Amino acid sequence: MYAFIGREKKIPVSVENLGDYQFFQRENPETIDLETFQDHQAVVIDSREIRFSLGLVNRFRGASTLNLYLKPIFLYSELPIEDSYVMALVDGTVDAATMRGSVSARTEQLADAIAQYKDIEQDTFESTVVVKTLRFMVTRGRRLEPVTMPKSRFGFSYPFLGAQFRDRDDARLFSILDLIDNENLMEKHFVDRIHLCNRCKSSFINFRELCPRCHSADLEVSDLIHHFSCGNVDPETKYKVHDQLVCPKCKKILRHIGMDYDKPSVVHTCRVCQTTSQDPEVWGLCRYCGNDTPSERLLYRDLKSYSLSSASLNFALNGLHFTLADFLKGHLEIVNYPTFQTIAHYENERALRYKRPSVIVNFQLLNFSELVTGFGQRREEVALEMARIIKDTLRDSDIITLLNDNTFVFLLVETPRENAEAVGARLDKRFQGLMASNFPGITLQTHLQAMELTEFIDRKEQEEKQASHE
Ligand SMILES: [Zn+2]
Numbered sequence: 015m016y017a018f019i020g021r022e023k024k025i026p027v028s029v030e031n032l033g034d035y036q037f038f039q040r041e042n043p044e045t046i047d048l049e050t051f052q053d054h055q056a057v058v059i060d061s062r063e064i065r066f067s068l069g070l071v072n073r074f075r076g077a078s079t080l081n082l083y084l085k086p087i088f089l090y091s092e093l094p095i096e097d098s099y100v101m102a103l104v105d106g107t108v109d110a111a112t113m114r115g116s117v118s119a120r121t122e123q124l125a126d127a128i129a130q131y132k133d134i135e136q137d138t139f140e141s142t143v144v145v146k147t148l149r150f151m152v153t154r155g156r157r158l159e160p161v162t163m164p165k166s167r168f169g170f171s172y173p174f175l176g177a178q179f180r181d182r183d184d185a186r187l188f189s190i191l192d193l194i195d196n197e198n199l200m201e202k203h204f205v206d207r208i209h210l211c212n213r214c215k216s217s218f219i220n221f222r223e224l225c226p227r228c229h230s231a232d233l234e235v236s237d238l239i240h241h242f243s244c245g246n247v248d249p250e251t252k253y254k255v256h257d258q259l260v261c262p263k264c265k266k267i268l269r270h271i272g273m274d275y276d277k278p279s280v281v282h283t284c285r286v287c288q289t290t291s292q293d294p295e296v297w298g299l300c301r302y303c304g305n306d307t308p309s310e311r312l313l314y315r316d317l318k319s320y321s322l323s324s325a326s327l328n329f330a331l332n333g334l335h336f337t338l339a340d341f342l343k344g345h346l347e348i349v350n351y352p353t354f355q356t357i358a359h360y361e362n363e364r365a366l367r368y369k370r371p372s373v374i375v376n377f378q379l380l381n382f383s384e385l386v387t388g389f390g391q392r393r394e395e396v397a398l399e400m401a402r403i404i405k406d407t408l409r410d411s412d413i414i415t416l417l418n419d420n421t422f423v424f425l426l427v428e429t430p431r432e433n434a435e436a437v438g439a440r441l442d443k444r445f446q447g448l449m450a451s452n453f454p455g456i457t458l459q460t461h462l463q464a465m466e467l468t469e470f471i472d473r474k475e476q477e478e479k480q481a482s483h484e
């Protein structure tokens with residue numbers, strides 16, 4: 015069964031007798047209960063009024079269950095639809111002549127592609143959105159492309175991403191793009207470089223040259239004239255005498271450009287303080303928040319389009335998974351867990367023989383997935399700093415491994431237990447400090463546990479015994 019949703023009471027005459035359609039007349043796209051359409055194979059939206067369909071399509075794509083956000087959606091219209099934003103979100107347009115055939119054919123193709131997925135839980139809003147987006151791209155064979163949006167604060171949007179926010183200008187858009195870029199979730203293709211206000215991220219910026227002395231924008235631009243015979247260089251205004259050019263230095267008349275003189279560049283003369291400069295500063299004034307800033311201090315981003323990579327298919331299927339191992343790769347020497355256990359075993363025997371105990375510290379970053387998303391473009395910098403803190407706090411002889419995606423295990427050789435607890439606390443304090451000074455919005459949640467090495471080995475043996483009994 016398919017659903018036909020329209021605003022008008024009157025269903026288009028030509029389609030009202032299609033037996034496999036249920037018709038719904040609704041006034042406001044914002045209040046429609048989407049659950050009603052959970053089981054329809056596809057939805058056709060009457061798009062004789064484009065705002066109605068845009069509002070409704072956005073809500074479907076922003077829904078949380080895949081039955082709704084991947085729903086095959088078609089726009090019913092007798093005229094071509096020019097809006098590239100809404101077209102990026104739907105599976106085609108149909109009219110009275112094509113509706114019957116093309117909706118069912120395309121829906122069948124999509125159904126197979128959609129059937130490979132199950133609803134899965136993700137740790138953060140950003141990863142949830144990325145997984146939904148990947149699935150939309152895979153099932154539709156589409157790229158994720160930016161669309162110019164003069165009415166958006168950022169000046170652009172990505173239609174499927176835009177549908178995930180109540181407010182189109184939600185700055186979380188950038189953390190989603192950072193996540194895609196940093197974790198290489200898709201193939202990237204450069205589109206353009208954009209400049210954004212460094213206070214409010216608006217792209218509505220007025221760029222202008224300012225007088226380097228008094229900061230006025232009231233500058234007169236004129237050609238600079240270089241007089242060959244005497245070498246004088248001055249703005250054209252200083253040469254102008256009636257309708258002739260007369261050198262202010264040697265008083266000769268300049269006749270032919272290229273023979274008597276040339277114009278090597280332009281010069282800006284301030285109408286307020288008369289300062290001339292060849293290289294005035296360029297400042298950007300934000301139309302949104304009034305922030306005026308040197309252009310080199312504005313934020314810039316490379317706007318990209320994205321296509322699927324072989325890794326994308328796996329992320330779409332299984333979701334995103336962030337591990338400390340991936341995060342710290344190349345920055346810190348980490349042994350794998352089986353090797354760690356072997357080392358721990360020998361170290362334990364040595365410690366027992368010489369009566370110099372060693373300890374194990376488990377250090378867990380409970381909200382690691384959330385942290386990774388929050389680091390954004392500074393991910394590498396943070397990884398480097400975290401690795402540096404660990405190297406500073408531990409000794410070269412200590413051994414590091416990872417128990418799972420978010421837990422370090424440290425073997426601190428010849429260390430009394432009290433000292434181990436102090437080492438753990440010092441690490442925790444420095445990590446907290448790193449977060450507090452760089453990411454005020456993020457709270458690091460940790461869990462620390464220290465135990466004697468013998469205890470760790472006993473536990474391991476217990477677990478092995480249990481495993482062999484099962
Ligand atoms: Zn000035």
Ligand SMILES: [Zn+2]
Pocket residue numbers: 241243244245246261262263264265266
């Ligand atoms: Zn001259």
Ligand SMILES: [Zn+2]
Pocket residue numbers: 211212213214215216300301302303304305
């Ligand atoms: Zn601004």
